Amino acid sequence: MLHLIKQLAIRxxxxxxxxxxxxxxxxxxxxxxxxxxxxxATPNLDALVAENVCGLSLPVAPGITPGSGPGHxxxxxxxxxxxxxxxxxxxxxxxxxxxxxDDVAARGNFCTVDAxxxxxxxxxxxxxxxxxxxxxxxxxxxxxxxxxxxVEPVQDYRFVLVLRGQGLEAEIDDTDPGRTGxxxxxxxxxxxGSERTAAILKEFVAQAADILKDDHPANMITxxxxxxxxxxxxxxxxxxxxxxxxxxxxxxxxxxxxxxMRILDAGRTLDDQIAALRRHWEEADFFFVHYKYTDxxxxxxxxxxxxxxxxxxxxxxxxxxxxxxxxxIVTGDHSTPAKLKSHSWHPVPVVLAAGSCRRDEAxxxxxxxxxxxxxxQLEAKYLLPLALAHAGRLAKFGA
Amino acid sequence: MLHLIKQLAIRxxxxxxxxxxxxxxxxxxxxxxxxxxxxxATPNLDALVAENVCGLSLPVAPGITPGSGPGHxxxxxxxxxxxxxxxxxxxxxxxxxxxxxDDVAARGNFCTVDAxxxxxxxxxxxxxxxxxxxxxxxxxxxxxxxxxxxVEPVQDYRFVLVLRGQGLEAEIDDTDPGRTGxxxxxxxxxxxGSERTAAILKEFVAQAADILKDDHPANMITxxxxxxxxxxxxxxxxxxxxxxxxxxxxxxxxxxxxxxMRILDAGRTLDDQIAALRRHWEEADFFFVHYKYTDxxxxxxxxxxxxxxxxxxxxxxxxxxxxxxxxxIVTGDHSTPAKLKSHSWHPVPVVLAAGSCRRDEAxxxxxxxxxxxxxxQLEAKYLLPLALAHAGRLAKFGA
Numbered sequence: 004m005l006h007l008i009k010q011l012a013i014r015x016x017x018x019x020x021x022x023x024x025x026x027x028x029x030x031x032x033x034x035x036x037x038x039x040x041x042x043x044a045t046p047n048l049d050a051l052v053a054e055n056v057c058g059l060s061l062p063v064a065p066g067i068t069p070g071s072g073p074g075h076x077x078x079x080x081x082x083x084x085x086x087x088x089x090x091x092x093x094x095x096x097x098x099x100x101x102x103x104x105d106d107v108a109a110r111g112n113f114c115t116v117d118a119x120x121x122x123x124x125x126x127x128x129x130x131x132x133x134x135x136x137x138x139x140x141x142x143x144x145x146x147x148x149x150x151x152x153x154v155e156p157v158q159d160y161r162f163v164l165v166l167r168g169q170g171l172e173a174e175i176d177d178t179d180p181g182r183t184g185x186x187x188x189x190x191x192x193x194x195x196g197s198e199r200t201a202a203i204l205k206e207f208v209a210q211a212a213d214i215l216k217d218d219h220p221a222n223m224i225t226x227x228x229x230x231x232x233x234x235x236x237x238x239x240x241x242x243x244x245x246x247x248x249x250x251x252x253x254x255x256x257x258x259x260x261x262x263x264m265r266i267l268d269a270g271r272t273l274d275d276q277i278a279a280l281r282r283h284w285e286e287a288d289f290f291f292v293h294y295k296y297t298d299x300x301x302x303x304x305x306x307x308x309x310x311x312x313x314x315x316x317x318x319x320x321x322x323x324x325x326x327x328x329x330x331x332i333v334t335g336d337h338s339t340p341a342k343l344k345s346h347s348w349h350p351v352p353v354v355l356a357a358g359s360c361r362r363d364e365a366x367x368x369x370x371x372x373x374x375x376x377x378x379x380q381l382e383a384k385y386l387l388p389l390a391l392a393h394a395g396r397l398a399k400f401g402a
Numbered sequence: 403m404l405h406l407i408k409q410l411a412i413r414x415x416x417x418x419x420x421x422x423x424x425x426x427x428x429x430x431x432x433x434x435x436x437x438x439x440x441x442x443a444t445p446n447l448d449a450l451v452a453e454n455v456c457g458l459s460l461p462v463a464p465g466i467t468p469g470s471g472p473g474h475x476x477x478x479x480x481x482x483x484x485x486x487x488x489x490x491x492x493x494x495x496x497x498x499x500x501x502x503x504d505d506v507a508a509r510g511n512f513c514t515v516d517a518x519x520x521x522x523x524x525x526x527x528x529x530x531x532x533x534x535x536x537x538x539x540x541x542x543x544x545x546x547x548x549x550x551x552x553v554e555p556v557q558d559y560r561f562v563l564v565l566r567g568q569g570l571e572a573e574i575d576d577t578d579p580g581r582t583g584x585x586x587x588x589x590x591x592x593x594x595g596s597e598r599t600a601a602i603l604k605e606f607v608a609q610a611a612d613i614l615k616d617d618h619p620a621n622m623i624t625x626x627x628x629x630x631x632x633x634x635x636x637x638x639x640x641x642x643x644x645x646x647x648x649x650x651x652x653x654x655x656x657x658x659x660x661x662x663m664r665i666l667d668a669g670r671t672l673d674d675q676i677a678a679l680r681r682h683w684e685e686a687d688f689f690f691v692h693y694k695y696t697d698x699x700x701x702x703x704x705x706x707x708x709x710x711x712x713x714x715x716x717x718x719x720x721x722x723x724x725x726x727x728x729x730x731i732v733t734g735d736h737s738t739p740a741k742l743k744s745h746s747w748h749p750v751p752v753v754l755a756a757g758s759c760r761r762d763e764a765x766x767x768x769x770x771x772x773x774x775x776x777x778x779q780l781e782a783k784y785l786l787p788l789a790l791a792h793a794g795r796l797a798k799f800g801a
Binding site for chain 2: 030031034035038059063064065066067068069070071072073074083084087088090093094228340342343345346347348349370371374375379380
């Protein structure tokens with residue numbers, strides 16, 4: 004599909020906006036009750052739905068609950084089963100680390116080991132971020148010949164390790180044994196090509212163990228999700244789109260950077276983000292605007308707060324519409340029902356607004372109405388091709 | 403997809419029940435009239451639909467009418483286009499033959515040949531099963547060095563041949579020329595690896611011809627659908643499910659055995675089957691309950707009897723619900739409209755009941771209502787992943 008789109012994509016001066024309310028899809032708390040989106044007062048989104056086309060987006064496949072990585076790759080038009088992002092890479096993206104194409108990234112955990120080197124706490128008593136910062140500072144003293152080593156704090160007991168150098172490969176097993184009572188595993192290469200990198204990681208772990216030996220409870224580390232950036236075709240090359248991301252959270256800026264988007268200064272609030280959209284309107288063809296708090300409220304199991312967050316998104320719709328995008332899509336990267344307090348596999352409401360929409364019967368934005376929408380239930384990866392089509396940016400296939 | 407599910411599947415103590423009413427989907431006899439399912443009084447199924455989610459299951463793909471093999475493989479979560487079951491294997495499963503992974507099975511037909519060896523009747527005048535039994539008994543005298551030969555009666559002029567031994571391969575053409583006036587074809591290997599097995603089959607046919615030469619009308623045989631068991635990943639390994647089958651008919655037990663289900667004593671009636679479900683409730687995580695008579699009535703073109711059969715299924719739903727399954731799916735492996743007196747390609751109504759369902763507007767179990775159900779129209783192979791998701795048995799994909 005991506006190959007086909009690349010063949011057909013053409014440039015013009017249309018504008019596409021993709022507004023992602025993270026974790027938008029929900030569930031009723033009481034049987035027969037409304038979902039978060041149905042409970043919210045969303046006059047602007049309802050008007051979009053009434054005049055355009057809606058449906059339900061399947062982030063990956065029926066039953067599959069996506070993380071943020073696959074959820075967004077799908078929305079950016081990439082098959083999330085074909086392009087997968089390692090945890091180390093995602094962790095690096097999550098702290099805005101500018102990962103190079105040849106860098107190897109790992110998620111690090113501080114842990115506690117006993118006198119025999121066996122893990123007694125895989126999270127080192129969940130030490131505070133401030134303490135972890137100090138330990139990360141110490142780990143920056145590690146020196147390994149032939150590579151540049153970056154150690155960056157994340158949150159609590161978590162950090163990111165990045166190796167930069169020539170010929171590094173990342174087919175290497177986790178060192179976290181996954182349970183207490185065992186010593187951390189040695190970094191083990193799964194392919195001959197990764198052996199040198201495994202040896203470098205082994206050296207890193209040895210130096211780290213020495214540096215941390217008198218620190219309690221964080222006297223050791225484990226490494227997980229060792230990975231390189233996947234080779235993803237860039238949006239400009241595939242879609243002929245100058246694309247830009249306006250995201251407050253680093254993880255989503257990182258995901259956008261992976262596919263070649265320009266990162267705009269998003270500010271701190273959705274208001275700031277819409278202002279940035281307005282300010283940069285002439286500078287790109289495709290804008291990805293990411294709103295985090297719907298997901299956060301869902302994860303917290305806070306139905307009412309998620310409703311309020313959705314209403315906050317709705318209030319900005321009119322501002323976006325004023326800019327006159329040729330295509331506007333509003334959806335989520337997955338569902339995060341407050342009822343489940345977690346990401347879920349449920350399809351996500353989506354509305355696509357454009358002059359060339361074939362209208363459906365839906366009159367308001369919500370899960371039940373979207374079920375009867377003109378887009379049907381479709382895989383998220385088809386939304387971007389649809390946007391391109393409505394923007395007049397896809398040539399005819401075949402004669 | 404199967405590979406992905408295998409990566410994500412986790413164990414817990416939830417229970418999933420898949421109740422298959424064979425050939426469930428139907429058609430209205432008169433334009434505008436009800437289908438069999440719509441005509442049936444199904445208060446229990448209607449209640450399930452009203453409180454949960456329904457849809458239409460595509461056994462294979464639009465327009466494709468499946469046999470029982472692909473129909474059930476789809477419901478067990480396997481792509482029926484990827485995993486195919488040869489006719490010889492299916493015939494062996496249909497008589498409860500415990501086929502080994504290296505056995506080669508063929509469907510045999512008794513036929514009539516003239517003095518020149520040309521077939522005059524491909525079914526030997528449809529001889530009675532009792533007569534065929536006697537002939538099969540004679541064929542058991544065939545001896546071939548290096549292999550064990552099994553010959554088993556099926557019904558009328560049909561029998562099963564199984565070869566057991568080392569290094570057998572089954573890429574071998576049918577010997578039935580498909581029309582009268584021609585001699586049976588010699589078993590011909592399609593690959594070098596199958597040449598030895600083809601030679602063994604040739605020897606079997608030669609000895610059989612000699613044994614049967616004075617029997618009329620069944621004085622010859624043909625062999626079709628020569629095949630081995632496909633290498634199907636087992637359910638426990640892929641889904642982390644202890645699975646069990648409760649099926650009265652051997653074919654369905656055989657299909658269940660192919661994917662690694664434990665076969666429970668089903669008794670003779672649906673009552674017996676539900677009693678078996680209750681009795682073995684603690685012993686498995688996934689139960690496949692197969693009900694045959696909806697399909698049989700459809701094949702007979704007996705609309706009224708199919709309605710009665712559906713009502714018999716409905717009456718047992720309450721008993722299943724009482725057991726408290728975390729996920730209950732009721733569907734068919736394909737449609738068998740009485741109007742067509744045969745399997746058909748029409749999508750099959752499905753209801754999925756679980757605590758994490760997003761409800762739809764459907765209030766009763768039937769083809770028209772399922773068309774508006776929340777599951778949409780989805781390939782049968784996605785039902786099991788959905789069941790796993792609702793049972794909390796699938797981890798998140800990607801971070």
